[in-house]
Amino acid sequence: MSENRHMAFICSKGNLDMAYPALIMGWAALGNGVDVTIFFTFWGLDIIRKKTMDRLKLPPVGIAGMRTGMMGLPVDIGIPQIMGVLPGMTEVATALMRKKMEELEVPPISEFLQMLQDAGAKLYACKMTVDMMGLTQDDFMDGVEIVTAGDFIDKTEGAQIIFI
């Protein structure tokens, strides 16, 4: 049999909305019999840090797609960017996204990552960023391995790579 299809995701962002793409696509890939590797680097490390993984935020500044309709208001208009910097807006947007995700039966990040690992996904943390941020193995959820960028390249030979 020929080698199995392999997809590798690089998560470089740690906002809530940037955590889900790799997790959802990775889960779909596993469900299709595809091997999955996820490499977390820079702010993406927050996704696998025990302290932050279930506290990721969605800051509305810079997201043009934020609309009042999403907040459950009857008029669906864009939310002015200046509103995004008001105190509490990030918390409101975050709570809103969490609620929507829950309605779609999307599990919280920590549970989702455990499901991915149970289904065979490999999770790696970027060594250079780990060192830069002064983190250690203990900061990460079980099953995460700290590897260098070079190791990641070796481990994903022939894989399709998606940068998020």
Added chain:
Amino acid sequence: MSDDILSTVAFDAEGYLVNPDDWTPELAEAIAAREGIQLTEKHWQVINFCRQKAAETGKSPTLRQISVGTGISTKELFQLFPKGPAKRVAKIAGLKKPEGCI
């Protein structure tokens, strides 16, 4: 022998049963064999759950729904039905392709 039973019913291009009424436990055994799976009691627990769920909702359950509903871990589901449990169970159970992402 199992080839005979498979040739009496129609499958779509992806291997899902076209007419749900054609499904029988014997057919499930034959489809599983074609997929390289020997059905055990545990497999049947999953198949029966999925058929029941599909009868209730009209949709094939997603992997997470199967795991939560049966109490069988994700890890074990991948061992029972390697390479994509939700889709493989749906095929064996004579259900439609699962649509959910989770």
